[in-house]
Amino acid sequence: MTIGLLLDIDGVLVTSWRPLPGAVDALAALRERDVPRMFLTNTTSRSRAEIADALSDCGFAVDPEEILSAARLTGEYLRANHAGKRAWVLNKGAIAADLTGVEVVTDPDDAPEVVVLGGAGPEFTHDAMSRVLEFMIAGVPVVAMHRSMTWSTEQGVRIDTGVYLEGLEKAAGTTIRAIGKPSPIGFRAAVEMMGLEPTSVVMVGDDMHNDVLGAQASAMIGVLVRTGKFRATALEKLQADEFGPVPDHVIDSVADLPALLDRLGR
Ligand SMILES: [Mg+2]
Incomplete structure (x- = not known):
């Protein structure tokens, strides 16, 4: 299989x-085995070409075409669902290439017809979030590039867009469509591009x-790594609920992935 x-x-x-540690070697080993692969990231601060460049600088040989980013998926979603609409985009980073064909406005006074929230950052001020809430109340659709709650940096954990979405939705009494993980949109697109079930x-x-769990909800096999924002207490809490979903597999790091795929029969 x-x-x-x-x-x-x-x-x-x-x-x-x-x-x-071990990630470069693991990816190189998997590439030698010709395992079909794609990269699905909620990154909103870099274009796919920049992500591929940054990965190459780290020693990973990755093609921009192999990368599906939340920004790119959001661009596709806007072109399909809000074509020709003025979009107020709150985001930091050079992702213009991913939003080709979208009429981006940077000032909320420019009568946006759709509001787009990227990754949380310094742009998510009290003023800006209050404007977003006003637009929501007025019925302007709000689209978020993803619903991540946190990301981890070398300096520690940082709060992300999902934290704001929960508050905005509660305050406005409406929901915000989020495009990146864990929405099925990205998982489905990646699976289709690989031509696999x-x-x-x-x-x-x-x-x-x-x-x-997002991938498992889309019928994929989920593997959790004990690196990055992994927290043992969160996993233990999940495992303590005998009726709730748990990760299909947990490995110490991506370095253990080739061995796991061996066990899965590849
Ligand atoms: Mg991550």
């Missing part, structure tokens, strides 16, 4: 764009909910 690989990047291969694709991530 052909098994395909879908890999998260941050916290699995790199932290703060530095390679994690979801049941034969392994998703590897450090985010228990967004990467692993």
Whole structure:
């Protein structure tokens, strides 16, 4: 059976764009075995070409075409569902290439017809979030590039867009469509691009909910790594609930992935 690989990047291969121990060798070994693979990331601060460059600088040979980012998926979603609409985009980073064809406005006074929230950062000020809430109340659709709650940096954990979404939704009484993981949109796109059934694709991530349980909800095989934002207490809490979902597999790091795929029959 052909098994395909879908890999998260941050916290699995790199932290703060530095390679994690053993990750370069593991990826090289898997590449030699010709395992079909794609990378699915909630990164919103870099274009796919920049992500591929940053990974290459770390020693990973990755093609931009192998990368599905939340920014790229959001661009596709906006072109399909809000074509020709003025989009107020709150995000930091050079992702214009991913938003080609979207009419981006940077000022909320420019009468946006859709609001797009990228990764949380300094742009998520009290003023900006209050404007987003006003637009929600007025019925303007709000789209988020993802619903991640945190990411990990060398300096520690940082709060992400999902933290704001929960508050905005509660305050406005409406929901925000989120595009990146754990929404099925990205998982489905990646599986289709690999030409495989979801049941034969392994998703590897450090985010228990967004990467692993999200993938399992889309019928894929979930693998949690004990690196990046992994917290043992969160896993134990999940495992203590005998009726709840748990990761299909847990490995210490991506360095153990080739051995796991051996056990899975590849
Ligand atoms: Mg991650």
